[in-house]
Amino acid sequence: MYDVAKIRKDFPILDREVHGVPLVYLDNAATSQKPRAVIQALSDYYERYNANVHRGAHTLAIEATDAYEEARAKVARFINAPSPENIVFVRNTTEAINLVAHTWAVANVGAGDRIVVTEMEHHSNLVPWQHVARMGGAELKLMAMTSGYELDTSDLDELLTPATKLVALTHMSNVLGTITPVAEVVAAAHRVGALALVDAAQSVPHMPVDVQALDCDFMAFSGHKMLGPTGIGVLYAKEEVLEQMDPFLRGGEMVLEVTYEDATWNQVPLKFEAGTPNIGDAIALGAAVDYLSALGMDSVREHEVALTGYAMERFAELEEVTTFGPSDLSVRGGVVSFYMSEIHPHDIGQVLDQLGIAIRAGHHCAMPLVRSRLNVPATARASFYLYNTEAEIDALIDGLNQVLRYFGDAASKRA
Amino acid sequence: MQLPSELDDLYQDIILDHYRSPRHQGLLDDPDLRGEGFNPFCGDQVVLTLGLDEAGRIAEVGFEGQGCSISQASASMLTGHLEGKTLEEAEGLVRTFKGIMQGGEFTPEQEDELGDIVALQGVKRFPIRIKCALLGWTTLQDAIAAYRKTHD
Numbered sequence: 287m288y289d290v291a292k293i294r295k296d297f298p299i300l301d302r303e304v305h306g307v308p309l310v311y312l313d314n315a316a317t318s319q320k321p322r323a324v325i326q327a328l329s330d331y332y333e334r335y336n337a338n339v340h341r342g343a344h345t346l347a348i349e350a351t352d353a354y355e356e357a358r359a360k361v362a363r364f365i366n367a368p369s370p371e372n373i374v375f376v377r378n379t380t381e382a383i384n385l386v387a388h389t390w391a392v393a394n395v396g397a398g399d400r401i402v403v404t405e406m407e408h409h410s411n412l413v414p415w416q417h418v419a420r421m422g423g424a425e426l427k428l429m430a431m432t433s434g435y436e437l438d439t440s441d442l443d444e445l446l447t448p449a450t451k452l453v454a455l456t457h458m459s460n461v462l463g464t465i466t467p468v469a470e471v472v473a474a475a476h477r478v479g480a481l482a483l484v485d486a487a488q489s490v491p492h493m494p495v496d497v498q499a500l501d502c503d504f505m506a507f508s509g510h511k512m513l514g515p516t517g518i519g520v521l522y523a524k525e526e527v528l529e530q531m532d533p534f535l536r537g538g539e540m541v542l543e544v545t546y547e548d549a550t551w552n553q554v555p556l557k558f559e560a561g562t563p564n565i566g567d568a569i570a571l572g573a574a575v576d577y578l579s580a581l582g583m584d585s586v587r588e589h590e591v592a593l594t595g596y597a598m599e600r601f602a603e604l605e606e607v608t609t610f611g612p613s614d615l616s617v618r619g620g621v622v623s624f625y626m627s628e629i630h631p632h633d634i635g636q637v638l639d640q641l642g643i644a645i646r647a648g649h650h651c652a653m654p655l656v657r658s659r660l661n662v663p664a665t666a667r668a669s670f671y672l673y674n675t676e677a678e679i680d681a682l683i684d685g686l687n688q689v690l691r692y693f694g695d696a697a698s699k700r701a
Numbered sequence: 702m703q704l705p706s707e708l709d710d711l712y713q714d715i716i717l718d719h720y721r722s723p724r725h726q727g728l729l730d731d732p733d734l735r736g737e738g739f740n741p742f743c744g745d746q747v748v749l750t751l752g753l754d755e756a757g758r759i760a761e762v763g764f765e766g767q768g769c770s771i772s773q774a775s776a777s778m779l780t781g782h783l784e785g786k787t788l789e790e791a792e793g794l795v796r797t798f799k800g801i802m803q804g805g806e807f808t809p810e811q812e813d814e815l816g817d818i819v820a821l822q823g824v825k826r827f828p829i830r831i832k833c834a835l836l837g838w839t840t841l842q843d844a845i846a847a848y849r850k851t852h853d
Contacts, residue, residue: 305705632743632769632833633712640705648743657744663767664744688704693717 357572382506463621736844776837
């Protein structure tokens with residue numbers, strides 16, 4: 287039985303007040319809050335066995351190495367990767383994608399080649415590919431979005447030419463909540479000999495994800511959006527791909543043998559983890575994965591589908607508000623972007639903050655999508671997670687009614 | 702739940718009035734100075750055009766923009782204080798306003814001179830909005846700097 291009240295007790299921050307009222311945290315697509323178990327794992331490491339990993343014969347070093355590698359194994363199991371060796375620890379999704387761009391793509395994408403992304407990408411899965419295309423003389427093509435805010439796969443066969451080397455797509459849009467048909471796109475990419483990279487920053491925290499079922503070659507996600515600390519993220523890649531990739535950063539830890547003239551590389555994934563890694567945060571990410579696994583990702587997804595459905599019903603009551611995103615909950619995550627023509631998202635966010643309600647206002651690091659496809663300067667966005675409640679959505683809707691009254695009154699005072 | 706009164710310091714009536722009915726709307730056809738400002742944080746945008754008279758004083762002002770109430774109201778208020786000023790005087794005005802937004806206080810003389818702009822003082826209590834309030838002003842500064850490059 288999924289018990290939200292009990293879950294909320296695990297998150298110390300949910301007890302705090304903002305401007306004298308209880309916090310209603312609806313900015314989970316930006317970052318999630320952390321359960322006590324994660325905070326505890328972090329302080330345990332620093333209080334009890336802080337040491338560098340993969341070197342040193344002393345007890346602390348062995349404990350730290352075991353915990354770090356156990357975290358890697360937990361992450362691998364969580365996304366059903368074949369082995370912990372498929373998991374490279376990085377800082378975040380952006381770094382994971384840049385790692386692929388600066389190693390695999392530099393070696394494999396050249397003049398006349400094609401990279402395909404979608405119109406829904408976060409800047410982190412767009413800007414690195416713009417750079418790769420420009421540097422290599424390749425072309426960057428877009429998979430369009432349907433009028434219903436879903437990924438348009440109708441012209442996949444024309445888009446994915448034999449010149450296509452990489453398809454990079456989001457698994458869940460951080461602006462629209464759209465869940466894309468990743469398996470279908472990956473299969474199409476493989477048919478033309480291209481590899482596929484999945485930006486799973488919004489999907490891995492919120493739904494069951496199985497990299498072997500999706501058959502993607504790369505997957506990138508961040509720890510901090512899935513109850514983990516900031517500064518730790520994951521690149522998953524197939525083993526044969528990792529083996530043929532050059533290192534990203536060079537230095538300590540990633541080498542096998544070094545002479546004054548040359549060096550050979552450590553085995554994967556350590557080849558890609560130059561320097562002392564983010565040990566404490568990786569271990570705490572392992573604790574976050576434990577927490578999510580104990581709840582069960584099917585239950586988390588089910589809870590968020592119910593919340594999103596409820597939110598969409600409540601939003602429909604607000605005539606002045608336009609929402610963006612698929613109406614079919616089976617292809618939508620817990621994200622509601624919305625817009626009021628008369629009141630700028632930043633002003634909406636400001637008034638809601640005074641009511642203790644945290645949402646995001648802006649272009650959500652997806653400027654082309656918001657400005658050229660949704661055709662608005664910015665949106666306000668509420669995004670949900672496993673600890674949110676219908677009562678919090680009611681608070682949001684009440685807050686939006688207050689926003690409407692506040693700016694409406696201010697306008698009518700002069701009328 | 703009641704909205705706290707703090708909010709009224711930020712959203713003073715005069716600010717919302719400028720937001721709803723911005724002054725000097727519309728760009729000049731053949732401006733002497735033109736500046737474009739963009740705040741990527743929230744997508745606020747201001748385009749400012751100025752026409753000079755023979756003595757080099759600002760004779761005409763036109764602006765367009767979209768964005769939050771603070772950015773647009775502040776830019777609108779600014780346009781009301783430019784006509785008749787030299788570019789140096791306009792820069793002085795920008796310096797004064799920036800100084801206030803960055804923590805200074807208006808002197809009584811400045812309050813007299815700036816009039817409605819004084820209402821923007823409430824923004825200081827909401828540090829994240831200061832950038833919004835400054836957008837039109839930094840756009841003007843940039844426009845003057847660009848003009849000088851080609852005319853000095």
